[in-house]
Amino acid sequence: MSDARLTSLAASLPATVPFVGPEAQERAAGRPFAARIGANESVFGPSPRAIAAMAAASEHVWQYADPENHDLRAAIAAYHGVPPENIAIDAGIDTLLGLLVRLTVAAGDKVVTSAGAYPTFNFHVAGFGGELVTVPYNDDHEDPAALIAKAAEVQAKLIYIANPDNPMGTWHSADVIQRMIDAVPAGSLLVLDEAYIELAPEGTAPDLHPEEERVIRMRTFSKAYGMAGARVAYAIGPAGLIAAFDRVRNHFGMNRTAQIGALAAIQDQAWIDHVRARVTVARNRIADIAADNGLSVLPSATNFVALDCGQDGAFARRVLDSLIKDGIFVRMPGVSPLNRCIRVSAGTTADLDAFAAALPKAIAAANQGA
Amino acid sequence: MSDARLTSLAASLPATVPFVGPEAQERAAGRPFAARIGANESVFGPSPRAIAAMAAASEHVWQYADPENHDLRAAIAAYHGVPPENIAIDAGIDTLLGLLVRLTVAAGDKVVTSAGAYPTFNFHVAGFGGELVTVPYNDDHEDPAALIAKAAEVQAKLIYIANPDNPMGTWHSADVIQRMIDAVPAGSLLVLDEAYIELAPEGTAPDLHPEEERVIRMRTFSKAYGMAGARVAYAIGPAGLIAAFDRVRNHFGMNRTAQIGALAAIQDQAWIDHVRARVTVARNRIADIAADNGLSVLPSATNFVALDCGQDGAFARRVLDSLIKDGIFVRMPGVSPLNRCIRVSAGTTADLDAFAAALPKAIAAANQGA
Incomplete structure (x- = not known):
């Protein structure tokens, strides 16, 4: 806007926002995501x-x-x-x-x-x-x-x-x-x-x-x-x-x-122990899914895994876009060379089953170009 | 604090805060308030x-x-x-x-x-x-x-x-x-x-x-x-x-x-209608309690009533302090001549019964001086 009442700092700020939420993507697609594993939320829930x-x-x-x-x-x-x-x-x-x-x-x-x-x-x-x-x-x-x-x-x-x-x-x-x-x-x-x-x-x-x-x-x-x-x-x-x-x-x-x-x-620290165990299982599963597709993952100390798509940022972006189109909410780093990866949050078994089903198709689509 | 890393603006700001919460007063008193009618919360709850x-x-x-x-x-x-x-x-x-x-x-x-x-x-x-x-x-x-x-x-x-x-x-x-x-x-x-x-x-x-x-x-x-x-x-x-x-x-x-x-x-606008009716009853009750003590209230279009204690800010402060000591959480305006009043939120029947019981004692205490 051009509102003379804004401070000069406020007037200079861009309208862009750090992250678009998955709900906005769901509204655009007209359907909910099958797996919500893009924002590093804990699908295992609170205590x-x-x-x-x-x-x-x-x-x-x-x-x-x-x-x-x-x-x-x-x-x-x-x-x-x-x-x-x-x-x-x-x-x-x-x-x-x-x-x-x-x-x-x-x-x-x-x-x-x-x-x-x-x-x-x-x-x-x-x-x-x-x-x-x-x-x-x-x-x-x-x-x-x-x-x-x-x-x-x-x-x-x-x-x-x-x-x-x-x-x-x-x-x-x-x-x-x-x-x-x-x-x-x-x-x-x-x-x-x-x-x-x-x-x-x-x-x-x-x-x-x-x-x-x-x-x-x-x-x-x-x-x-x-x-x-x-x-x-x-x-x-x-x-x-x-x-x-x-x-x-x-x-x-x-x-x-x-x-x-x-x-x-x-x-309730026992719940955190439980979450840690579930996250470890999920991280291993994401690594297995990556390996099944000839890809590797970075070691992770978090509840997500950066999956190295093995090519450049444009390729990873195509993998991500295809996953999102297929109902899998994931995100990716914004800066090269980090953006050769997509970022997959630790999901439930069902979440990661859906991811495993969608990934081969996404890689094939990415290989065929934009 | 004197931290050279603060901006000059931040360093200049006072440490005072706009409001002390009722919980801090309860901790100081070592017991909960009998009536929480000081922050214009709606005791009638949400829908x-x-x-x-x-x-x-x-x-x-x-x-x-x-x-x-x-x-x-x-x-x-x-x-x-x-x-x-x-x-x-x-x-x-x-x-x-x-x-x-x-x-x-x-x-x-x-x-x-x-x-x-x-x-x-x-x-x-x-x-x-x-x-x-x-x-x-x-x-x-x-x-x-x-x-x-x-x-x-x-x-x-x-x-x-x-x-x-x-x-x-x-x-x-x-x-x-x-x-x-x-x-x-x-x-x-x-x-x-x-x-x-x-x-x-x-x-x-x-x-x-x-x-x-x-x-x-x-x-x-x-x-x-x-x-x-x-x-x-x-x-x-x-x-x-x-x-x-x-x-x-x-x-x-x-x-x-x-x-x-x-x-x-x-x-659920029907709930708002319900709250409006309850607030009206409570406002009238607060006016009645004031009248029973020879005091008057200001007309109110809110869920609270300013009760005119009829003297100066120091007197109203003594009324308020006595009420708080007696387990009644109320607040008062901070500036003269508004501060001749205390501010009482619309309460439940039990809240206002407690207020009615405490007010005569508070006025008597205020009349006896600080």
């Missing part, structure tokens, strides 16, 4: 205890949520063995990233991330007038040393890394990430997005030192906890920085039912 | 159909919500008889106000509101570096002519008015508000907060002309719809401005269960 707590809370939704998130914050703090003052809760990592960018990035400030990493972070940086500086992935991994070097070079306010990574599913060990934290330049803050950490091998997350001033860590109930639609996530960081979120967050922004569900969910 | 829809949706919360809010947006548009392109949905009016301020208010821009009006709007204006300019209430009503005159004088980007008003419960007729819209100065935008409109008499809301460039209207599921904890609200405005929200909003920020609940709620 039955969380479901029961949320269902029971429905009639009480006339009450605002506790703006201090007191009980959930205490439970998360206890689970991690850190003080509640080091925990900020909000409506998903997207919200926390937006608030953090708002707190730290003024117009023209530099922010470093990897080319092809999480687009919603980039959306927030652009939305507050920050300047994104990217470094390439290295062998399908984000490159901690290159990120740090670039941050020092451009005096970045923020450095973003996801460990495990999305969209590739690869990861670095805790000691690599700890060395990265130790190397954060003065004036910079490392945003360590650990959305998938519960699904990674032991030894992937560095120990929590919440008063470490160089890093803020993001965790979520959207992935292993199976509550993407609830919008609950938290940041772990130094108490001073965590308190700053209170200056700008929507204090009454949390859904009360989600708050109650997350409290039940974090207290 | 039973909405409750059932939300309970059933709990197990599906592993899915993100549709980021386009397609079905809910279509239902809201159909209900109002306007195109969906004129509707922006987000997580409560607070979120919509924050986005609108972000889109339109740059550092130093002026914003006009009434002294004592909704503090969360002011929180957002300050949070984006805007400068608040206030005009006084006139006879316990917001003053449309004074707001418009001040906006013209200071070249305000935004003008805020709530009709019906919070915290006083008073209202202007549709023709007064329409004249206000017609008088908005060039370069300004009127934010017409109609959070309580479903509880107001016929003839309070001006006709909807969604392409009217001078106004954006805010509606919510938090009040009459009884879903404050769900966080669902919408703005009605010109399509160009509505589209601008897409540039900055969290596209996947909506709670999926809330989205489903709101869709069921708007399709």
